[in-house]
Each structure stands twice: as structure tokens, then as C-alpha cells.
Amino acid sequence: MHFLNNLVNPESGERLTLLYYLLSFVSTMFVTYIGIAATGSTLSLFFNRKGLKKGNDIYRHFARNLIDVALPGKGVVAALAGLPIVTIILIYAELLYNTNADVTNFMTASAILVISGFMFLIAYRYSFRLEGFVESYKKLTPSQKSEIGDASLVDLDAMEISAHQTRRRAGLFGTAMLWIGMWVFMGGSNLALNSQAWPQDAGTFAVLFSWTTIWSFIHFITAAVVIESAAILFFFYIWDGGVGAANNEAYSSFVKRFAMNAGLLFAIVQPLIIFIDLTLVPSAAKDGAVFGLAGLGLLIAFVLVHFFYRMLRLRKVYLGSFAFIGVVVMVGVWMTAKGVSFSKSNQAHYQLMADNYDKMLSELPEVQTAKISGEKIFTQTCSACHRFHNRLVGPAYNMVLGGYEGKMSKLEDFIMNPRQVLQGYPPMPKQGLNQAQVKAVAEYIMNVYQTEEKNGTATYTK
Ligand code: HEC
Structure with missing residues (x-):
């Protein structure tokens, strides 16, 4: 991504730190949402197939609701997936400015996969509408059909089959692309943690098939199931009145049981996953804060286990909102831990960049003072008002500057904010110069005066 190097500038230390926070924040958004979308579409595909095979309407209904929750609309996809991944790419480009790390390439590949995946999934989602239309048309009585018009030209069965095929294909492609995109994303973010690997140009496959990347991907899959379970409970029952799951008792209890069991099961394995995660942090990225965050992650995992367990026992979704907030915090902690490890591993480079920035800054005033000439x-x-030897509007400098010798700050002060001082002169108007300009001109006039004084030419007329 060389062209990105041209976009970014050396950054100050403070702004760099801010970027790490921003990175953790947008990564949390991205990972949470892709978790919902990838798991939701996978489950949707699974239940759609199962429902068609067994002629089970509950499964098919579930498949449809799952994809509705995963893809509420194009705007949501743009806001929760598109925007964050682009931000992530830019932040990595900025933070890894001038290193050999390929992180931005991984992130760009991930973005392409994820965004194309969503395009397929949008088609998948629409195929449900098409199917719904065909089905409701088929249910019409012959007289109703003839009222609408002659539809014998439309081969409904062919249409239905093509809807199913499109659905299967689009769904499979889209889902696979989301998962692969996240795998590549994990590869990139792990490469960022391992600064020792940067200079050697590790190679795409080595990164993707490294144990750390595979493990992070497993971590993502299991976390995604917990996220999706909480999201089902939250979006099917609580948010905005739910997607109507509560209306049908059989359907509702099926969905609840499914989500609560899946959530419980996968929340239980989270502590183990987090623990193994810790052992895989590259030595360059080890930091006390990473351990603290892992502890926090463990705590949240236990709380989630508790939530899912309580809800399962009562078969009630009453903790659904908390569970959903809990999973977002869980992802947040995970992404912050990654951000901390990244900043740690990037420290040497970070220092270099901050130093570069300071150097750039310290060179700036020199350039400026070179431009600001007192003369x-x-x-x-x-x-316009002053000469050294005689009076004009203002007094001759040679008359007044003697009083300011060794008192340069007082002189600068006067030039900055002139006051009435001498009898028989009007007050000097404020000159509107900045500090650096005042300093330069004060030094200049004092210099001329002192040189003249030394040479005995510092004469003046009143
Ligand atoms: C519009 C006319 C005008 C301009 C322009 C002007 N001055 Fe003056 N300056 C005066 C007058 C009038 C006085 C006398 C004010 C007084 O004594 O109250 C004065 C007084 C001074 C004094 C003497 C202060 C003292 O303690 O007696 C200094 C030093 C001085 N000016 C520096 C400058 C410098 C440096 C600039 C340019 C950045 C400048 N002036 C521009 C009109 C001007």
C-alpha cells in the first residue's frame, strides 16, 4: 500500500495514542457486527435447508428472521461494516507508516471479501421475498388468479426453483466470504502485533496459517456464536418490539431455547479461549495491561454464562438486553487487548514516529524565524514613524533604547502593547505583530543601537 504512505503524515505522540483507542473502538463495532452477520447467515442457510427438507415452517421462518436481523438494511451494513473497515485500514496505514508490515494489505483484502460477501447476502435476503411472493400467489384460488390477470405465462415452479438456487448460491458465497474475510482480518491484526515479523515480509500464507491466526479465528467463531445468541434474544424479543417471534408460541419457544443453549454453551468455552489467547501473545507485545484485560474478559464471560443460564432456567428473555450489552463489552475488551498489544509491539516504531514528528516541529520555527526578519x-x-538618529512621529531610537539595554522583555512588552511614556509625543499605536515578530524587531533595533553605541555613532536629535 505505498500510495497510502503518501496520504499519511508523521503524527504526534498524543494523536498516535488517540488512534489506538479509535482502532479498538471501530474494531469492536466491526467484529461485533460481522459476528452477527456471519453467524446469522450461516444459521439462516442451515435452517432454510433443514426447513425445506423437512417441510418445517418454524425452521424456514427462523431462517428468514435470522437474515433480517443480520442484514437490517444497506445503511446498517455501510455504517457497521463498510465504514469501520475503511477506518481500520487508514488507521493501520497511519500507525505503521514507513514500516514493512503488510497489515493494510490484509485489511484491504478483508474489506473486499466482507463487502462482496454482503452483496451476495443482500441477494440472499431478497430471494426470501421472491419466494414469499410466489408462495402467496400459489395460494390464491383460480378465480382470484384470473382477477389479477392471466399468470399462466409465468412458470411459477421454475421461478420457485430458481429462487431456491439463487438463495443457496448467494447465501453460500456471501457467508463464506464473510468468514474468510474475518480470517484474513485476524491474520492482519495478528501481524500487527508481531513487530519482529515485519521486516522479513512474512508471506501471506505464513501469516494466514500461523497458529496464532488460526486460533484468533477460532476465538472469533466461538465469540460470534455468543454474540449472535445474545443478538437473537435482543432483536427477536426486545428491540423495537422484536421481529414478531413472540406472536407464535411454538416458534417463540424454539427460538428462545436455541439461542439460550447456544449462548450458554459457547460462553462457557470463552474463558478457556481467552486463556489460550494469552499464551499466544508475541513476546514483543506482552504488557501488563494485556493480562489485566484478559482478566476482565474472563469476568465478562462468567457473567454471560450466568445470564444465559438464568434465562434458560426461566425460559424468559428478561436478561436479553444485558446479555447483548455484555457481548459488546466482551468484544470491546478483546479488541482493546489487541490494541494494547499492538501499541506495545509497535512501540519502537511509535517512538520513532513521535520523534520524527517532534523533529519536524522543532525544525518548523527555524524555518519561520529565518523568514521573520527584524530588519x-x-x-x-x-x-514609518521611527529613525535611529532623529525624531519623526515617534522618538529617535538612539534616544530611547539606552533605557532598555538588558531589559529586552520590557522592550518587547512595549512594542507588543505600547503605552504613553514620553512627554510631547502622541501615543504609539499598537502594531499588531505576533510574539516572534516582536522579538525579531526588538533584537534588530537593539542590535543596531548597540553597534552604533560601540562605534560612538549613536547620536540623536530630540
Ligand atoms: C504610527 C507611528 C508609529 C509606528 C508605526 C511605530 N511607532 Fe514606536 N512610537 C511611536 C510614538 C508616537 C512613540 C512615543 C510614544 C510615547 O512615548 O508615548 C513611540 C515610541 C516607541 C518606543 C519608545 C518607548 C519608550 O519607552 O520610550 C519604541 C522602543 C518604539 N516606539 C518601537 C517601535 C517599533 C519597534 C515599531 C515597529 C514595530 C514602532 N515603534 C512603530 C509611533 C510609532
Whole structure:
């Protein structure tokens, strides 16, 4: 991504730190939402197939609701997937400015996969509508059909079959692309943690098939099931009145049982996953905070286990909102731990960048003072009213500057904010110069005065 290097600038230390926070924040959004979308579409495919095979309407209904929750609309996809991944790419480009790390390439590949995946899934989602239309048309009585018009030209069965085929294909492609996209995402974010691997240009396959990446991907899959379970409970029953699951008793209890069991099971394995995660942190990225965050992650996992267990026992969704907030926090902690490890592993480079920035800054004033010439300011501004040897509007400098010798700050102060001082002169108007300009002109006039004084030419007329 060389062109990205041209977009970014050396950053100050403070702004760099801010970027790590931003990275953790947008990654949390991204990972949570892709978790819902990938698991939701996978389950939707599974239940759709099962429902068609067994002629089970509950399964098919579930399949449809799952994809509705996973893809509420294109705007949501853009806001929760598109925007975050683009931000992530830019932040990595900025933070890894001038390193050899390929992280942005991984993230860009991930973005392409995920976004194309969503396009297929949107088609998958629409195929349910098409099917719904065909089905409701088929249910019409012959007289109703003839009222609408002659539909014998439309081969409904062919249409239905093609809807099923499109659905299967689009669903499979889309789902696979989301999962693969996340695998690549984990590869990139792990590469970012391992600064020792940057210079050697690790190679795409080595990164993707490294044990750490595979493990992170497993972590994501299991976390995604917990996220999706909480999301089902939250979006099917609580958010905005739910998707209507509560209306049908059999359906509702099936969905509840499914989500609560899946959530419980996969929340139970989270502590083990987090523990193994810790052992895989590269040495360059080990930091006390990472352990603290892992502890926090464990705690949240236990709380989630508790929530799912309580709900399962009572068969009530009453903790659904808390469970959903819990999973978002869980992902947040995970992404923050990654961010901390990244900043740790990136420290040497970070220092270099911050130093570069400081250097750039410290060079700036020099450039500026070179431009600010006291002599120029004198000729352009002050000389309208001042000479060294005689009175003009203002007094001769040679008359007044003796009083400021060794008191440069007082002189600068006067030039900055002139006050009435001498009898028989009007007050000097404020000149509107900045600090650096005032300093330059004060030094200049004092220099000229002192040189003249030394040479005995510092004469003046009143
Ligand atoms: C519009 C006319 C005008 C301009 C332009 C002007 N001055 Fe003055 N300056 C005066 C007058 C009038 C006084 C006398 C004010 C007084 O004594 O109250 C004065 C007084 C001074 C004094 C003497 C202060 C003292 O303690 O006696 C200094 C030093 C001085 N000016 C520096 C400057 C410098 C440097 C500039 C340019 C950045 C400048 N002036 C531009 C009109 C001007």
C-alpha cells in the first residue's frame, strides 16, 4: 500500500495514542457486527435447508428472521461494516507508516471479501421475498388468479426453483466470504502485533496459517456464536418490539431455547479461549495491561454464562438486553487487548514516529524565524514613524533604547502593547505583530543601537 504512505503524515505522540483507542473502538463495532452477520447467515442457510427438507415452517421462518436481523438494511451494513473497515485500514496505514508490515494489505483484502460477501447476502435476503411472493400467489384460488390477470405465462415452479438456487448460491458465497474475510482480518491484526515479523515480509500464507491466526479465528467463531445468541434474544424479543417471534408460541419457544443453549454453551468455552489467547501473545507485545484485560474478559464471560443460564432456567428473555450489552463489552475488551498489544509491539516504531514528528516541529520555527526578519519589519512598519538618529512621529531610537539595554522583555512588552511614556509625543499605536515578530524587531533595533553605541555613532536629535 505505498500510495497510502503518501496520504499519511508523521503524527504526534498524543494523536498516535488517540488512534489506538479509535482502532479498538471501530474494531469492536466491526467484529461485533460481522459476528452477527456471519453467524446469522450461516444459521439462516442451515435452517432454510433443514426447513425445506423437512417441510418445517418454524425452521424456514427462523431462517428468514435470522437474515433480517443480520442484514437490517444497506445503511446498517455501510455504517457497521463498510465504514469501520475503511477506518481500520487508514488507521493501520497511519500507525505503521514507513514500516514493512503488510497489515493494510490484509485489511484491504478483508474489506473486499466482507463487502462482496454482503452483496451476495443482500441477494440472499431478497430471494426470501421472491419466494414469499410466489408462495402467496400459489395460494390464491383460480378465480382470484384470473382477477389479477392471466399468470399462466409465468412458470411459477421454475421461478420457485430458481429462487431456491439463487438463495443457496448467494447465501453460500456471501457467508463464506464473510468468514474468510474475518480470517484474513485476524491474520492482519495478528501481524500487527508481531513487530519482529515485519521486516522479513512474512508471506501471506505464513501469516494466514500461523497458529496464532488460526486460533484468533477460532476465538472469533466461538465469540460470534455468543454474540449472535445474545443478538437473537435482543432483536427477536426486545428491540423495537422484536421481529414478531413472540406472536407464535411454538416458534417463540424454539427460538428462545436455541439461542439460550447456544449462548450458554459457547460462553462457557470463552474463558478457556481467552486463556489460550494469552499464551499466544508475541513476546514483543506482552504488557501488563494485556493480562489485566484478559482478566476482565474472563469476568465478562462468567457473567454471560450466568445470564444465559438464568434465562434458560426461566425460559424468559428478561436478561436479553444485558446479555447483548455484555457481548459488546466482551468484544470491546478483546479488541482493546489487541490494541494494547499492538501499541506495545509497535512501540519502537511509535517512538520513532513521535520523534520524527517532534523533529519536524522543532525544525518548523527555524524555518519561520529565518523568514521573520527584524530588519524587514523595521523598514516595513516601524520606519514609518521611527529613525535611529532623529525624531519623526515617534522618538529617535538612539534616544530611547539606552533605557532598555538588558531589559529586552520590557522592550518587547512595549512594542507588543505600547503605552504613553514620553512627554510631547502622541501615543504609539499598537502594531499588531505576533510574539516572534516582536522579538525579531526588538533584537534588530537593539542590535543596531548597540553597534552604533560601540562605534560612538549613536547620536540623536530630540
Ligand atoms: C504610527 C507611528 C508609529 C509606528 C508605526 C511605530 N511607532 Fe514606536 N512610537 C511611536 C510614538 C508616537 C512613540 C512615543 C510614544 C510615547 O512615548 O508615548 C513611540 C515610541 C516607541 C518606543 C519608545 C518607548 C519608550 O519607552 O520610550 C519604541 C522602543 C518604539 N516606539 C518601537 C517601535 C517599533 C519597534 C515599531 C515597529 C514595530 C514602532 N515603534 C512603530 C509611533 C510609532
